[in-house]
Amino acid sequence: MKFTEEHEWLLAEDDIVVVGITKHAADALGELVFVELPEVGTEVTKDEDIVVIESVKAASDIMAPIDGEIVEVNTELLENPTLVNEDPLGKAWFFKMKPDNMADLDDMMDEAAYNALIA
Amino acid sequence: MSDLKQTPLYDLHVELDAKMVPFAGYEMPVQFPLGVMKEHNHTRNAAGLFDVSHMGQVIITPKSGKLEDAARALESLIPMDVLGLKDGRQRYGMLTNDQGGIRDDLMFANRGDHLYVVVNGACKDDDFAHIQAHLSDSCDLQMHDDRALLALQGPAAETALSRLIPEVADMSFMDVKTLPYKDVELWISRSGYTGEDGYEISIPADQATGLARDLLAMDEVEMIGLGARDSLRLEGGLCLYGNDIDTETTPIEAALNWAIQKARRSGGDREGGFPGADVILSQMAEGTVRKRVGIAPEGRAPMRGGTPLFADSDSAEQIGSITSGGFGPTVGRPVAMGYVTTELAQTDTTLYAELRGKRLPVRVAALPFTPANFKR
Numbered sequence: 344m345k346f347t348e349e350h351e352w353l354l355a356e357d358d359i360v361v362v363g364i365t366k367h368a369a370d371a372l373g374e375l376v377f378v379e380l381p382e383v384g385t386e387v388t389k390d391e392d393i394v395v396i397e398s399v400k401a402a403s404d405i406m407a408p409i410d411g412e413i414v415e416v417n418t419e420l421l422e423n424p425t426l427v428n429e430d431p432l433g434k435a436w437f438f439k440m441k442p443d444n445m446a447d448l449d450d451m452m453d454e455a456a457y458n459a460l461i462a
Numbered sequence: 463m464s465d466l467k468q469t470p471l472y473d474l475h476v477e478l479d480a481k482m483v484p485f486a487g488y489e490m491p492v493q494f495p496l497g498v499m500k501e502h503n504h505t506r507n508a509a510g511l512f513d514v515s516h517m518g519q520v521i522i523t524p525k526s527g528k529l530e531d532a533a534r535a536l537e538s539l540i541p542m543d544v545l546g547l548k549d550g551r552q553r554y555g556m557l558t559n560d561q562g563g564i565r566d567d568l569m570f571a572n573r574g575d576h577l578y579v580v581v582n583g584a585c586k587d588d589d590f591a592h593i594q595a596h597l598s599d600s601c602d603l604q605m606h607d608d609r610a611l612l613a614l615q616g617p618a619a620e621t622a623l624s625r626l627i628p629e630v631a632d633m634s635f636m637d638v639k640t641l642p643y644k645d646v647e648l649w650i651s652r653s654g655y656t657g658e659d660g661y662e663i664s665i666p667a668d669q670a671t672g673l674a675r676d677l678l679a680m681d682e683v684e685m686i687g688l689g690a691r692d693s694l695r696l697e698g699g700l701c702l703y704g705n706d707i708d709t710e711t712t713p714i715e716a717a718l719n720w721a722i723q724k725a726r727r728s729g730g731d732r733e734g735g736f737p738g739a740d741v742i743l744s745q746m747a748e749g750t751v752r753k754r755v756g757i758a759p760e761g762r763a764p765m766r767g768g769t770p771l772f773a774d775s776d777s778a779e780q781i782g783s784i785t786s787g788g789f790g791p792t793v794g795r796p797v798a799m800g801y802v803t804t805e806l807a808q809t810d811t812t813l814y815a816e817l818r819g820k821r822l823p824v825r826v827a828a829l830p831f832t833p834a835n836f837k838r
Contacts, residue, residue, distance in 0.1 A: 373689075374499040376789035377762050377796075379818075395818065397764050399498040399789050400689050421762070 344432075345448050346457035347408050352432060353448055360448065361436045362408060364396075367461045369431040373398040375424035380416040380438060387413060387440070389447075394437055396427070408451075411442040469515035470610040470667035474674055478685055485688060486583030488516040493687040501690035502791040505656055506832070509616035510686035510694075511677050514655075518586025519606040519664055522577040522597065532577050535597045536570065541713065541736045543723035547572045552636045552651050554721050556713060557581075557589060562741030563709040564716065565592065567701065571638040571651060578638070578649060580611070580662070582703045609649075610670030615660035615694075617835060618682035623661055626676055630661060635836040643673065652837065655691065657698025657830055659837045696797055697790045699756060699829030705767050705786040706754065706799055712738070714745035715801065717754045722746070753807040756827035757784055757798040757815075763822065764789045764796040765815050771802060772814045775821045781806055784815065790831055797831045798824075 345353045350368035354361040369375075379395040387393050387407035394405035416438045420426060427435040442448070452460065466489045475482065480491030491513065494501065504510055524532035533544040542555040552571035556564045566585040571578045581589045586605070594603050614623055624631040629641050633652040641648050649664035665673055677683045692702070701707045707716045725731045728743050736742075759765050769784040787798025806813060809828050814821040 373493065373497055376499075377764055379763065395763075397789070399502070399693060399791065400492070402764070402766065 344454060345451035346454065346460075347451060348460065349406055349408070351405065351408050353408055353451065355445065355448060358441060358445065359414060359439050360409070360411070360442055360445075361439050363436040364405065364427065364431055365457070365461075366431045369428050369435075372396065372403065373400055373428075375427045378420040378424045378427070378437075380418070380421065381413050383413055383416060385413045387411060396424070405437060407440070409440070409442050409447040410444065411440040413438050414441050415439040467516075469513055470670040471513045471515060471674060474671050475513065475685075480685075480687060483688070486516045488583065490516060491685075491687040493689045494685050496684060498687070498689035498693065499791050501684065501686045502693050504684045505616045505658060505686055505690060505694055506792050507616070508682045508684070509614055509618040509622050509660070510656070510690070511674060511683050512613040512615065512686050512691055513610070513674075514613050514662070515610040515667075515670070516583030517611055518581040518583065518589060519609055519611060520579045520581065520586075520590060520593065521604045521606065522579060522593070523575070523602045523604075525600055525602060527575070529572065529575060529577070532597075532601050533572075535600045536577060536579075536593075537726070537732060538735060539593060539596055539737065540568075540570075541722045541726050541739065541742060542570070543725040543732075544570065544577070545732070546723065546725055549574050550638055552638050552653060556707070556718070556721065557592065558713070558736055558738045558742065559709055560737050561709075562712040562714075562738030562745070564703070564707045564711055564713060565589070565709060567703050567707060569651070569653065573638060573640065573649070584704065606664070608667055609664050610667050612663045612665065612670065612674060613654050613660060614663065614677060614683070615654045615656040615658045616682075617659060619658070619660040620837070622677060622680050622682045623663075625680065626673075633661075635659070635838050644669065655698075655700055656694035657700065657832055658694070658835050692786075693788055693791060696786060696788060696799070697792055697830060697832040698834065699799065699831065701754075701799075702786055711754070711801070712742055712745055712750070714742060715750045715752055715754060719746060750804060752782065752801045753804045754785075754799060754801055755807050755809075756829040756831060757787065757800050757813075758825045758827035758831070759787075759796040759798065759815065760823045760825060762796065763817060765798050765817060765824070769798075769800075770816050771800060771824070772816065772821065773806060775814050781813070792832050799829065802826065
């Protein structure tokens, strides 16, 4: 699993990358009450806001971590946003994308580096 | 952060691992480890304890010794019937400006030989100066920074507080009483800002943490932060000063007509005689162009203050905006309030809010979103 400074995690599965937010980010946001996901088939660019999440407190955006195409979104989050608080690194993935360049993941933080960032 | 003030409960908040934020010039707890949603639900189901010590507590004492002199003096600044308020009772009110706008909203109580006024934390210094400037001939004013203010809110508030102070069980909504606790005097009102039954308790600053600990030791009571305070008051349809009402909104536009008693209205015994009376009384008679209403978004997306409202899905002309909103944990969906043109203010009118570039349907809704649970 790889991590970004925006508190997203990326997990490569063959030629697809699964993306979610870290437990640290989910804890900081508090209980989520709303999630808006991008449409499948959308071409996204790194740092583009593509997901809207709202906690009881405030709205935030999740950015595309890399360039690529959205190939699947986790519609379960639309009905059950608190899944993000319960299982941020597992069941509460947000979207899967087909990266333009899989090598974009190579320079990202591993778990140890991310833990050092949030320590 | 160093210029922020701390309330007498600051150390307790830190000990309870609160997330602290700047609010009204103070470092205040926005949430505790329980989290906003559970804090909200706990208050609706049991009892929540809130630190509202940032608010201003002002005592107005008539120099003549006759309370009616203080009452008449305060009536020159607020459109409420102060003279008719009985000993031991409290009312909601607001300071108005010459344009009929709202300088601040407040609670005022008749405590026998003086008036006790509670104003918003962010406005308290301006309010004090304003009241002082107009009332100093007839009254002595004192701001009680030496006292903390706690609110205990929820259906179990009476059970919890009456274990320590049995007399509170006999109070009705908007009663005020001075009651002893240990060696100090508490100024208690049966009121609050959540739509639930409950109390606000003024206590000398150095005793506040002790009382809070005594209450928190009870199963019914949890400490609650500003986050849940906001979602509770929003579901309760209660205005947040600075968002839903301000110097640009009149009490009539804000649909607070009920707070202006008959004695101060046109044809009343003491008609007018408060700042902006010409504007406010004529609006009362003729209506206003816009009005504050509840807004129920039809989808799941919360809509916050500043979201523009439109009559239909493509018209260019904005007909209002949301002034505060968010997710309502008790109703399980987003809730909001805002101002719309009066012809579109009928309950159940469908309007459109523009959120992230999309027009989403909302419905004009009756307030409150959750029924008030007061002990009348």
